[in-house]
Amino acid sequence: MFNIILFGPPGSGKGTQSEKLIATYGLKHLSTGDLLRSEIAARTPLGLEAKNIMDRGELVPDEVVVGMISSALDANPQAKGFLFDGFPRTEAQSEALDKLLRLKNTEIGVVLALDVSEEELVKRLLNRGLTSGRSDDTNESVIRARITEYKKKTTVVADYYQQFDKVVIVAGEGTVEEIFSALCSEIDKRLS
Numbered sequence: 730m731f732n733i734i735l736f737g738p739p740g741s742g743k744g745t746q747s748e749k750l751i752a753t754y755g756l757k758h759l760s761t762g763d764l765l766r767s768e769i770a771a772r773t774p775l776g777l778e779a780k781n782i783m784d785r786g787e788l789v790p791d792e793v794v795v796g797m798i799s800s801a802l803d804a805n806p807q808a809k810g811f812l813f814d815g816f817p818r819t820e821a822q823s824e825a826l827d828k829l830l831r832l833k834n835t836e837i838g839v840v841l842a843l844d845v846s847e848e849e850l851v852k853r854l855l856n857r858g859l860t861s862g863r864s865d866d867t868n869e870s871v872i873r874a875r876i877t878e879y880k881k882k883t884t885v886v887a888d889y890y891q892q893f894d895k896v897v898i899v900a901g902e903g904t905v906e907e908i909f910s911a912l913c914s915e916i917d918k919r920l921s
């Protein structure tokens with residue numbers, strides 16, 4: 730089993746690249762943002778609580794997202810590997826993920842960190858907000874709050890995996906194909 734964390738700030742291209750990577754490597758895509766948006770669409774109590782937090786650009790509590798990931802891991806016993814997108818986002822989530830993977834006799838193979846400038850992130854997300862229907866994309870102050878939350882709470886995730894020498898920084902500006910090819914070459918190095 731080979732497991733990947735696709736890491737990076739809001740708008741860095743995690744979702745875009747995840748779609749291509751899962752198709753190429755046959756991994757199961759686990760995006761906590763997508764899981765939370767499904768809860769919102771289904772109007773579950775968890776979704777209603779999460780929506781207010783997400784609309785402010787803040788992080789949903791660790792125990793909520795760790796619970797969702799734990800269920801998703803259990804629901805996919807045949808997976809060849811997992812691609813984590815938007816998770817983990819705090820040190821506590823990183824530790825919880827490592828523990829869950831250990832219980833399944835596996836671990837994170839690599840953390841691919843997309844590097845994109847803040848102005849490019851804001852430009853991409855405002856642009857997506859014109860059509861996506863995502864309420865957290867329509868307002869520049871919420872987009873900036875998401876980036877601030879990332880800097881305050883999520884950059885430590887890279888430090889956490891750096892201690893195990895698992896982090897690779899990949900340039901996240903350029904065409905989607907150029908970035909995809911750089912990500913594939915890092916994965917292929919580790920698979921061979």
Ligand code: AP5
Binds near residue numbers: 737865
């Ligand atoms: P989440 O859904 O994870 O969103 P995010 O991290 O803010 O990331 P995005 O989906 O906005 O961006 P992305 O990096 O996937 O980029 P994309 O490919 O879409 O989280 C949303 C919220 O849920 C959080 O704020 C939080 O409240 C909550 N949450 C989620 N996970 C959580 C967790 N673990 N713990 C706590 N709370 C959690 O691309 C963006 C745009 O750029 C697109 O329009 C795309 O077409 C375009 N684009 C992509 N690549 C390129 C390129 N190379 N050049 C030009 N444009 C490009």
